[in-house]
Amino acid sequence: MFEWGFFGLLMSNGILIGLMYSLIAMGFVLVYKATDAINFAQGEFVMIAGFVVAAALGIYGAPLWLAVTVGLGSMIGFGFGLERVMLRRLIGRPIIAVVMATIGLAAVLRGLGPLLWGAETRPLQLPISDEPIVWGPFFIPPIQLLGALVSLLFVGAFGWFFLKSRKGIAMRAVADSQQVAMAMGINVERYFALAWAMTGVVSALGGIIWGSLLGVDVHLALVGFKVFPVVILGGLDSIPGAIVGGLIVGVVENVAAGYIDPYVGGGTKDFIPYVLMIVALMVRPYGIFGKSIIERV
């Protein structure tokens, strides 16, 4: 007997969680799109943003608006600084250099967070209730709803930015061809920095939302591992792809976990997205919306 109510519950949870994945994945996509750099430290960005906001709220007793402003501001500054100090020097180097540099950065951030603000899990309390909204068969935790809404808001904002604004069009030109963009008088390095700063903004909001869902400690960075299935499915350089990929991963992992977990004793959520990703890599490596790259000698 197939229970539609249970299935619907899994679906709705999957959609909300998937949109929250998309929020983090967007940070990854932004950087890849504009600078061709791969950010293996995306999860750690989210974690450190969570740490900053949770510490501002918990240790220093700042009001929420101030804590969020500090979080956003410090992540923007961090994005700019990182581009200046580290990534600019790695332009034109083999792909493994950038991959390893961001893995190194991830290690630094994972050590820095607990060193500065303590290893224990901190709550990050937002002024919204914990009571789920019950609507028919659906249970919707407000924080997940907020996360999904922020995610959709950002897709809209980035859509406008890339299609209509002057800076967005310049950034697309940089992504298309750095040399030609340079010849057209675009300051390429400034747009690289801008892309990293935008990733900082997305990560800061991701950190606040995921932090209030899971609590802030080093394990918050594990969310970053879910970014890869999302971006591979959606396409590495596509913002709508991040949303679609996030939805697919969220729904599939929730539904699979709902039906398989009772038989294998849990952990399906950490496993199914990667199987999905391997299949995607075999069939369509550049993703649903990504542009395929033609290689020449």
Place this chain on the structure above:
Amino acid sequence: MFHRECGVLKTSYEADMALYPLPVARWAVGAIAVFFFLVLPLVVHEYYLSIVNLASIAVVGALGLNILVGYTGQISIGHGAFMSVGAYTAANFAVRLGAPFWIALPAGGLMAALVGGIVGIPSLRIKGLYLAIATLAGQLIIEWTINHVTFISGGIQASIEVPRPDLFGYTIATQRQMYFFLLVFVVLAIVGTMNLVRSRIGRAFIAIRDQDIAAEIIGINIFRYKLLAFAISSFYAGVTGVLYTYYLGIANYEQFQITVSIDYLAMIIIGGLGSVLGSIFGAVFVTLLPIVLRLTIDAFGGVFFSPSAVLNIISSLRLILFGALIIFFLVVEPEGLNRLWRNVRSYFRVWPFAY
């Protein structure tokens, strides 16, 4: 001078192709062999020998990863998982079938090579970033499988105790015996890698790394050689996993998580990609880093911090230092410690002249 090629006139092809163009190289190899086979194990205390043993195990794994990343140019973030495949295969062989180590060890290596080859299959179609992510998925899937399939992991806590390795009735129990046991494999791994990279296979690997499409055009079967690179590299990883299991006396998946894959990548980056000596430097360096850090903080940390804070600080500082070193070497000295060593050597080669 005895250490310079100057004035060494080669009169035959044999002399030209000799492995040691100068007598000093042969003496150096001899001296190193005497040091590692006689002086070090007899002089050093058991505790320090256990650290040397850890470094020896890391050397084998780093050499394997360097074959794949440094020589063939394929990236893998899944080597920790390949080690766990080797470790659990050997543990199951040893416990269920009562196999001695000289069967369990190659079995572990071969099983890891098989799994590594399978994970490497996507490398035909995808490369660079995509391959990194695919091997990352391999790591997470293998980790999950070992943790959840009780046939492999032996149920409780996914750990299997293995008996001590035993050679002709002579059981390897102390760290000193373990040292000689490991030294054999280290020497085999070093000589094997050096010979591999100057063989036909090794040159094919290097051709694929430098320009894979051009390599295909000159008749190198890319698919075969890429899979071969994955298999050989995973074989090394599997053997590393088995050795580590024998060293600890227990096979446990927690010893082979993704951080281990990253540790080994850090070793070859800090040591130097595409160099045997670099793998050794990197393995020793990364193994010693947390130990030296802990000793330093134990000695001086009590002055500044409370004892409970020290523990937290050590693990955090290790991560920070480790990540910062990776970034430092990538940005400042991409060829790693091996390059620094070469700089020193070439300075003394012409000393006291500038060139």
